[in-house]
Amino acid sequence: MLGKAFVIAKTNLRNIKVACTTTYILMGVILLQDIVMLILDVLGIYSNPAGNLTVSYGNYLFLLIILGAIYISTTNFRMMMNLGAKRKDYFYGCYLTYVIMAAIISFLSILLYFTYDRFAINLFLRGGTMDVLYWFGWLNNGVIVAYFRQFAFLLLLSVLIHTLSTIQDRWYGWITDGVIIAVISVFTPIAPLRQFLIGFFNLIIFNNNALLQIFVCLILSIVIYLLNKPILAAKAI
Numbered sequence: 001m002l003g004k005a006f007v008i009a010k011t012n013l014r015n016i017k018v019a020c021t022t023t024y025i026l027m028g029v030i031l032l033q034d035i036v037m038l039i040l041d042v043l044g045i046y047s048n049p050a051g052n053l054t055v056s057y058g059n060y061l062f063l064l065i066i067l068g069a070i071y072i073s074t075t076n077f078r079m080m081m082n083l084g085a086k087r088k089d090y091f092y093g094c095y096l097t098y099v100i101m102a103a104i105i106s107f108l109s110i111l112l113y114f115t116y117d118r119f120a121i122n123l124f125l126r127g128g129t130m131d132v133l134y135w136f137g138w139l140n141n142g143v144i145v146a147y148f149r150q151f152a153f154l155l156l157l158s159v160l161i162h163t164l165s166t167i168q169d170r171w172y173g174w175i176t177d178g179v180i181i182a183v184i185s186v187f188t189p190i191a192p193l194r195q196f197l198i199g200f201f202n203l204i205i206f207n208n209n210a211l212l213q214i215f216v217c218l219i220l221s222i223v224i225y226l227l228n229k230p231i232l233a234a235k236a237i
Contacts, residue, residue: 008085008093009100012072015079019067027060034120056131057120058112061105065154068101069161074168077235087232094162095225102154106147109133114143141210149210152217156204159221166231 034057072094080090110133117129133139138146167176187193204220207213 004086004089005092005096008080008089009096011080011083012076012094012097013100015076016064016068016071019064019071022067023061023064026063027057030057030060054129056109056113056129056133057116058109059131061109061112062154062157065098065101065105065158066161069098069158070165072097073162073165077166077232091229091232094228095159098155098158098162098221102151102158106151106154109150110143110147136205137208138210140208145210148214152214152221153205156217156221156224159225163224163228163231166228166235170231 076094077090080093081087085093113129113131113133117131121129133146133150136149138149141149164176168174184197187197204213204217207216
């Protein structure tokens, strides 16, 4: 079963070219923008003022997680079934796909934070960068812990997007969308309910206890992904 799951994961990763291309184009545009800013800074035409923050270059890779999960859940299922894959193998293979994607993107994001972002800040981005590693407090426990915190969160994010995308063609998908909108609309203006939402986000993102944040994200990713099992069983090819 594990071998077949790896095959599915490998196939998924090979068939998210649209997501990869979109992400690479965006990152290419940002890189070009940075090159222009560097040239202007060297020529003395423009200098980024202190306090003017830019988004961390590595954080643009998160778009690949989002688009990849949407593409896999909406397109790859039918392709896999037509190729003779079993639903059970597809189920495990997709989760393995997101584990691999979260692991790689978390590593690359941290690598770019300590290389490209540092280089850019020292040369011309004097205002600094906005990176989830810093703003979410994930670096407070060191780089290794930050890696696993980011990995766990990205895995949860990909699984959530995959599940929501999978049910969009069913009636319960529309109900789920309505419930999410209603929760946000109702909980946000009411102080006690708003505190509940804040507490939840603190638990999975800003938690001072790194191990608890990692554990909660991993458990939630498994629980949410298990919802896909009955959904896949009833899904038409």
